[in-house]
Amino acid sequence: MHIHTASKSQLEAWSTELEADYADISQRGLKLDLTRGKPSAIQLDLANALDSDLGGDYRAPDGTDVRNYGGLDGLPDMKALGASMLEMPSENVLVGGNSSLTLMYQTIAFAWQLGVGESGTPWSQEPAVKFLCPVPGYDRHFAITQAFGIEMIPVPMTDDGPDMDVIECLVADDHAIKGIWCVPKYANPTGCIYSADTVSRMAKLGAVAADNFRILWDNAYAVHDLDEFQPLTSIFTHCERYGTQDSVIQFTSTSKVTFAGAGVAFMGASAANLNGFKQQLGLATIGPDKVNQLRHLRLIPDRSSLLQHMAQHAALLRPKFAAVLDALEAAFADSDLAEWTSPQGGYFVSFNSRPGLAREIVRLSGEAGGVLTPAGATYPGGLDEKDRNIRLAPSFPTQADIEVAMAVFVVCVKLASVRQALAAA
Ligand SMILES: Cc1ncc(COP(=O)(O)O)c(C=O)c1O
The missing domain is CATH 3.90.1150.10 (Aspartate Aminotransferase, domain 1)
Known part of the structure; x- marks a missing residue:
């Protein structure tokens, strides 16, 4: 027709x-x-063993009694599993609750109220706050920035990820731009994987952007390949090369690995970003649900079982x-x-x-x-x-x-x- x-x-x-x-x-x-x-x-049935896999044994591999308080970062073995999904060192990973979206929301809420990292100017004290939004993109991302009254600037997607020529100009020219939403692997909804060049150029943005600019790197589909595993270039490795580690905060979860409503979420970031985040998180909780973390470790102890x-x-x-x-x-x-x-x-x-x-x-x-x-x-x-x-x-x-x-x-x-x-x- x-x-x-x-x-x-x-x-x-x-x-x-x-x-x-x-x-x-x-x-x-x-x-x-x-x-x-x-x-x-x-x-969901594929993960039904979560129901019974603790069998009364609440000791994590490192000896932690998971029934008790503590462990704001998460169990060491769970951090390692998250690190393998985000392809960054375990010490840079925090294990959250059941939702990576919550970690993203908290990242923005903390940035808004208190600033990013350990000392950045709170976004709420900036004369204007703008975010780059690759389109088409994920509606729930946009809903978060909208809720904070952040001006959203659409950026077109290409088959290699967002249009980097547009992004580089905007970010260098306008320091009211404080962040960008990215779904780097199997982007929601286009399904593209950001190319190595896109990832490398993203990692360089921190060198020209505002100090309190952050890339929210939502790698929700890190291991969700329909056929062969497709690699994604590691943004953190590139950031280390360019000295821009503070400019990117990564997220993923097991929502579409185990139970969507009872999975485990991860955040990966530089020490400064993680410390700033934990200072706030530690006020809100004495620790995450480590029982669920251990259930997950029994079902999926490492990357190869994942x-x-x-x-x-x-x-x-x-x-x-x-x-x-x-x-x-x-x-x-x-x-x-x-x-x-x-x-x-x-x-x-x-x-x-x-x-x-x-x-x-x-x-x-x-x-x-x-x-x-x-x-x-x-x-x-x-x-x-x-x-x-x-x-x-x-x-x-x-x-x-x-x-x-x-x-x-x-x-x-x-x-x-x-x-x-x-x-x-
Ligand atoms: C890109 C993206 N990020 C995050 C989520 C939600 O993740 P979580 O269940 O870990 O909050 C989804 C769910 O559809 C998604 O598509």
């Missing part, structure tokens, strides 16, 4: 066909959901991603209606319609029983100026449901495109 070159009569013929298909789908009473990137129940565990997730996720991509390929490969990403891992496929149609497609699909992530969610403030990006999340529904949801989606994309073209004809 090539809308751009189609005659009016061809558009009318397609319209008649698609309106009938849509009416047919709409009356089927479907209830399908491709919205949030949650693991499915069978993925990767074996992730291979089981991959086996469950591969056919679901294939179902989405096959449907898109079959419907749109020979068309001018859409473009989309084919990620090697992570949780999402990013889809772009013709401009001005994403909201309409999401509306049509929702009304026919196929709920999609709201259009615009992948942009700061929910504002996708071109109104074309839709995030598809195949992990949670069954494969059969994905196939039906994608059939609905395809009809909605075609119908919205044909209606738009006819209105302009």
